[in-house]
Amino acid sequence: MxxxxxxxxxxxxxxxxxxxxxxxxxxxxxxxxxxxxxxxxxxxxxxxxxxxxxxxxxxxxxxxxxxxxxxxxxxxxxxxxESVSPPVTRDEMSLRLFCLWLADKGSAIRMFEERKRHFNSRIAHLEGILDAIPAENLSFGSQAFSDYVLVQKGLLNAKAGLDWCNMVLKMMAAGDVKEEHNPFILKN
Amino acid sequence: MxxxxxxxxxxxxxxxxxxxxxxxxxxxxxxxxxxxxxxxxxxxxxxxxxxxxxxxxxxxxxxxxxxxxxxxxxxxxxxxxESVSPPVTRDEMSLRLFCLWLADKGSAIRMFEERKRHFNSRIAHLEGILDAIPAENLSFGSQAFSDYVLVQKGLLNAKAGLDWCNMVLKMMAAGDVKEEHNPFILKN
DNA sequence: AAGCTCATGTAAGTTGTTACATGATTGA
DNA sequence: TCAATCATGTAACAACTTACATGAGCTT
Known part of the structure; x- marks a missing residue:
């Protein structure tokens, strides 16, 4: 099993x-x-x-x-x-980022744009599922509650991914602005 | 390869x-x-x-x-x-949520609390890596920029996961409040 | 004394992917 | 006419996990 x-x-x-x-x-x-x-x-x-x-x-x-x-x-x-094992994510993009520094800006931008499309279609798909969940009886024991929680999991994740892509694209567009004046670089 | x-x-x-x-x-x-x-x-x-x-x-x-x-x-x-393949996530918790409706509230809460601990330790770990990235020269071609982008990827993801856990725990605590009056249920 | 970190490897097993195989119906 | 969808299966391979195997030094 x-x-x-x-x-x-x-x-x-x-x-x-x-x-x-x-x-x-x-x-x-x-x-x-x-x-x-x-x-x-x-x-x-x-x-x-x-x-x-x-x-x-x-x-x-x-x-x-x-x-x-x-x-x-x-x-x-x-x-x-039983206890739940931690999530395992295998994303080629993470590995690609190890060597982002030796890629050209054009292909980097294309990579992030492609990932944005991926997240957008995933968001659209999950919102479709969300719309099909009956809004009545969203309390703990119901199947609707399970569905709602699960879909929100994917949705919040995809939205975070989308935000990340936009952040990086803005940073790249900002170009060689010195980091002291770059509003995108925020430690926390 | x-x-x-x-x-x-x-x-x-x-x-x-x-x-x-x-x-x-x-x-x-x-x-x-x-x-x-x-x-x-x-x-x-x-x-x-x-x-x-x-x-x-x-x-x-x-x-x-x-x-x-x-x-x-x-x-x-x-x-x-080459083009990047989409991310693959295998999270036992997603599967567990399929049958959340037949679990008892106590073990459900424990599951979400455990996941919160997981995300918190991941956030702490990634913030440690982030602190080690030199803040100067965070422009496109640098290794520091690669590192920054990669760590932010994980960080935003973990924070979204944490937010999701907190949202669900609040919903469960709200209990049998009717959904019309439940401020946690938001479609979009 | 027991367990952890560092350090490298192999063996056996499970899980997951790609390709092979078939075939009717529907839409562009 | 070409491709997609529905529908089920097998075979071969690649990827990944768990367990086996060793061993010194350090910490509790």
Whole structure:
């Protein structure tokens, strides 16, 4: 039982869905390809955490719907009591910044503009999800509250990233203004 | 040549260092264990991107110092021209939030408090790095500018995460206040 | 005496990516 | 007609983690 499998279990605890659908639902919060998800679901079913049935569709390909079992619910609740491991972020851009000093300004600007586009589309996507969350009953035990909290996590993060890009672009535009007079350089 | 190897190349372009030191230097921005770094450095040396020499130490174990070769510098500069792939974040907490609605409030609060501690220690660590960056010559081509930008990236991110934790904790403390009157629920 | 830091490596296992494989329907 | 979406799977490979292995010096 790895972290991804608990994520899938958490999604299936809300409502049954196909592997394809799970892949799409988990995407914004945990990147996983279908080639990782399908075998994992099969293994989880073999271990009795899930059950499945096939749904025939006339217009689209048939699909396999997974649903969580009592054993699955139990495993999920056990997991809730364990401590959470710290986040792992692997961002090529961080590594790129190690050698920003030997890059030309033009390609640096393009890199930050590209990252701004990334954050803007992520913000748009998450705000779309946010709009779909029912505003009534946003109290602790509700699924809407879970969703709200999770989407805000991504949203605040993406906005911080966007702010950072804008800060850096302004600093680069300010050019060779001496740092004593540069309003962008703030230690704290 | 994977992303991590470019990261190591970027660090070695500044100054030569040991595998152990590289592991520590890369840690705050890309989590990698020594067991991944040592074989990678050996492979990079075999491919002519790095060279190495042993340094004897009397008080501590001997160490192997790697330095970047001309071929390594060239590879690094090539990489600078390629497009940057989007960040990948794997945070168990996001998955945990999928099923926040079936957790008890007490363990939820503990989870957020733990995450606050994580962000606080990360902020303290990054501010330590920030203080070591020379404030003079923070203009584009300098290593100090690279460092400043990179540390700000992590810092703004951690601060956004901390704000998010505090927001959620306040929402939970507000309890069953109806959402129309709850000042913490803001769409946008 | 026990555990941490420094220091380098290997072995075995898990996780994640890319590519292969198929095939109908819908929209540009 | 070309590409995308829906839908499920396998195979091969790359990336990453955990555990094994060693050993001196320093701190509690």
């Amino acid at each position: 790895n972290l991804l499998s608990y994520g899938l279990l958490g999604l299936l605890a809300r409502h049954e869905s196909s592997g394809y659908d799970l892949m799409l639902r988990i995407q914004p919060f945990w990147q996983a390809k279908h080639s990782q998800i399908y075998p994992l679901l099969a293994r989880m079913e073999k271990n009795g955490l899930l059950s499945s049935r096939w749904i025939q569709q006339s217009d689209k390909p048939d699909k396999k719907i997974y649903m969580i079992t009592d054993k699955g619910i139990h495993a999920l609740q056990q997991w809730t009591h | 994977n992303l991590l190897s470019y990261g190591l190349l970027g660090l070695l372009a500044r100054h030569e260092s040991s595998g152990y030191d590289l592991m520590l230097r890369i840690q705050p921005f890309w989590q990698a264990k020594h067991s991944q770094i040592y074989p990678l450095l050996a492979r990079m040396e075999k491919n002519g991107l790095l060279s190495s020499r042993w340094i004897q130490q009397s008080d501590k174990p001997d160490k192997k110092i790697y330095m970047i070769t001309d071929k390594g510098i060239h590879a690094l500069q090539q990489w600078t021209h």
